[in-house]
Amino acid sequence: xxxxxxxxxxxxxxxxxxxxxxxxxxxxxxxxxxxxxxxxxxxxxxxxxxxxxxxxxxxxxxxxxxxxxxxxxxxxxxxxxxxxxxxxxxxxxxxxx
Numbered sequence: 001x002x003x004x005x006x007x008x009x010x011x012x013x014x015x016x017x018x019x020x021x022x023x024x025x026x027x028x029x030x031x032x033x034x035x036x037x038x039x040x041x042x043x044x045x046x047x048x049x050x051x052x053x054x055x056x057x058x059x060x061x062x063x064x065x066x067x068x069x070x071x072x073x074x075x076x077x078x079x080x081x082x083x084x085x086x087x088x089x090x091x092x093x094x095x096x097x
Contacts (some may be wrong), residue, residue: 002035004035006031006032009029014020027055029048030046031079031082035064041064042063046079056065059074064091065095068092
């Protein structure tokens with residue numbers, strides 16, 4: 001089964017490295033989440049709308065065992081909006097948080 005959703009929302013974001021962090025900004029972001037349970041795989045893409053991802057951008061993979069999310073990559077911590085979307089679709093996220 002395939003699941004797809006794209007939303008735009010405002011959130012506080014910043015960039016961070018091992019040396020420093022930028023100030024927090026309230027930014028409009030676009031988020032796409034896609035899952036294909038037949039392939040046990042999904043992906044997400046997230047970027048700032050104003051700059052087309054030039055300032056803030058992330059993408060990554062989502063791996064599933066049935067309807068259980070078992071792993072993800074591309075970002076340190078899944079944003080709450082991705083978690084909300086996956087849980088609304090009925091996926092179990094207990095293994096990752």
